[in-house]
Amino acid sequence: MILKPEELQDPKPEGDAVSRRRFLQLASAAAMSGAFSACHSQYTNTSFISVPPGQTVARFPEKAELLLLTDRPPQLETPIHYFREDLTPNEAFFVRWHYEGIPTYIDLRTFRLKVGGHVDKPLTLTLDELKHQFDATSIVAVNQCSGNSRSLFLPRVPGGQWKNGAMGNARWTGVRLKDLLQRAGVKSGAVDVSFGGLDEAPLFNMSKFVKALGIEHALSDEVLVAYSMNDKPLPMLNGFPLRLVVPGWYATYWVKSLASIKVLPEKFHGFWMDKAYLIPKNADAVETPENLATDTVPINKMNVRSLIVSPDLPDLVRAGATAEIQGIAFDSGSGISKVEVSIDGGKNWQAATLDSDALGKYSFRRFRLPWTPQSSGAYQLASRAYTNDGKFQRVFDQWNKSGYMRNVIEQREVTVI
Amino acid sequence: MITRKQLLALVGFVILGAIIIWIGRDDPSQRPKIEEQPPVQTPVTQPSTQSDFNQITLPHDDPEFPPGPGRELFLARCTVCHSLRYITMQPNFSKKVWAKEVAKMINTYKAHITGEEAREIINYLATVKGTDQDGASNSKLK
Known part of the structure; x- marks a missing residue:
């Protein structure tokens, strides 16, 4: 069933349908606030002063004090003074997860990276095998959230209210995705490669966070499966033990706690590619509130x-x-x-x-x-x-x-x- | 007259109830505090490369929301999936925008919220994080 926002705005006529309990709730709330109607204009906002204005900071495991957006799932922003260094320290690197079910415990004896799908011989690799059976390569690259600086847009838009700190620059070390795919043997006719992490959706019917790249991009030299960030293991909140690194592309593709790589003989059509992270199909991703873009594409390369x-x-x-x-x-x-x-x-x-x-x-x-x-x-x-x-x-x-x-x-x- | 057996059972229930209340009590001093931790100069506990394990415990501290119609429903439904900070971090929005957001949670993310509940939640959101003019542009808000 699809609920239309317009239909949700007008309270239902509350004749006989108002239960006694509901009436008491309304009456007592009205008595407390002095406002009988919830949307009565002169009473808006006045009761929200209990939430302190200004910025809340928080310390999360393996992290310095960062600006707190949300705690479940964690979304933490890097204070801007850290950008006075060329490489953003791991403990100060921003954090953004989509669902509350994020990995908080990794046992490397049981952790496996799976490479499968449209390949000749699927791989199941431990972190040690990944480190020792493939050449290591490093790249310094900016990792920036698609919604970095969202709070600066006017009119304001809903979403993570980032200032300019949903980004960081790090040296990523790992194996080339290309090498993994070649070891597995990509079959002819491959179109996309999808990437899934250990994070899980809170409800069974929500779509797992899975992203995809075209096969050509996946086979390019620069896309890495990284096990190291600034020469140290990744912090849990930044994707320990493995993270996809897609230089030049927005962080939404840099799947954290990467555990599953799947080669597909057709275009990938998951929620997180088809419905979320879409931008208007023009150079600067521009539209207006009155004239929303109807032609959209998945977000991809970062702009300058x-x-x-x-x-x-x-x-x-x-x-x-x-x-x-x-x-x-x-x-x-x-x-x-x-x-x-x-x-x-x-x-x-x-x-x-x-x-x-x-x-x-x-x-x-x-x-x-x-x-x-x-x-x-x-x-x-x-x-x-x-x-x-x-x-x-x-x-x-x-x-x-x-x-x-x-x-x-x-x-x-x-x-x- | 109640029998001795009934009396014993009654006393037993009272004691059991007291134990349950004691265990389930919400002691504010036991809640993890996010903001009151002292600043630390070198705060890093990097996962050791030598270890087979890496484990973290996430802090959690939801903000308080003011009383009003719909508050309990709002708390019950929205916190199933996410922290209330998702709401506190937003700027004030018109009821129209809040309705879109709640509809997105239901239609897109499959939140278990009925239409009637959604109306109540939207009214609450429009009260605590609303704009003056319903449907007006938010651009005047900073």
């Missing part, structure tokens, strides 16, 4: 972004003294060609210097600009990045109903004393 990480509170910037404006830029792997910085809210721009690209084209690329403000007051700092394939950040009304792929030029006010 940059973010100033310093100066930030509690840094003091003094008039006449030289400070450094510093930030990070990244895209889906074409590489950053240029970053410009503005100190006047985007009226004038000057080129920042880029740090070495030694960490590779999927990594954060750091930019710096010395800044000597001549007078005290408020300054609007902003940055915009350009890519090797001709993309760049703009100021525009980027909006979509799911709050995905935000990449407009972000501004940050800094007070010079």
Whole structure:
């Protein structure tokens, strides 16, 4: 049965149908709040002050103090000062799970990665076998949630209310997915490869979180099954013991606690590919509340972004003294060609210097600009990045109903004393 | 007159009841606290590569929600799958948006909520996290 939202908004006529208990509930609640009608406009919001304003921080196992979005399942955001390092520490790396049934206990004696489906000889591998029977390879890559910065969209959209910290940059080490698939022997006619983790849906009729990549992408050199993050085992909350690494693509594809890889002779049609994580089919994933996109595609490559990480509170910037404006830029792997910085809210721009690209084209690329403000007051700092394939950040009304792929030029006010 | 046997049974039930109440009591001091943990400089307990096991225990601390019609139903149905922080972290939304969200939980995620229950939950959400004008744009909210 499908329930229509419109039908759910109007309370049913409550004649004889109101039970005595329901009447007492209503009456007592009304007496307590002074508002008889739940949707009476002058009484909205007033009772929610018990929830403290501001940001809640939480410490979860193997994690530093992170910004708490939700605790069941855990969703934790990285405070922005961690992006002053090129590699985001494991303990500070953001956390996002979809269902409450996440793995909290792994016994490596029984853990197996299965590779099966449309293959000649299905594999069942222990972590040790994975480490010792296949070549190890490493890549530094940004892992960014599709909904990073969702809370900045206007009008606001429902969903995880991330600021800019649903991302991180790490060195991922593991085996190439390609090597696993070749060992298993992909049969001709393979179309997609699906990936499932150990997380489970809370109700039996909910769809398990499974993602898929096209077979060509799965057989490319860069997709890894990683057992190491910044040269350490993955934290449980980031997918111990194995995680799919899909450089340049949004984190939704980086399946955590990866346990099942399945080659398919047809297009994969799971809920998490067909119904969730869809974006309007245009370059910037744009639509308007009045005119929602009807043509949608699964979210895929990341668009170009940059973010100033310093100066930030509690840094003091003094008039006449030289400070450094510093930030990070990244895209889906074409590489950053240029970053410009503005100190006047985007009226004038000057080129920042880029740090070495030694960490590779999927990594954060750091930019710096010395800044000597001549007078005290408020300054609007902003940055915009350009890519090797001709993309760049703009100021525009980027909006979509799911709050995905935000990449407009972000501004940050800094007070010079 | 009650017999000696009946009296004994009665006393037994009372004692059993007391034990059950004692075991099931909700002692606030025993609840895990998320926000009051002291800051730690080097907080990492990395899983050991030597160990065959890795195990974590997740902290949990749901926020309080104010009284009002629909509160109990809201708590009962929504916490089956997720923490109440899913609601507290949202900005205020119009009743229209809340209706869409609850409908999504039912239609898409198969939450076990009837239409009548959904109306009550939506009214509660629109009371505690609503906007002034039903259906108006949220853009004025920051």
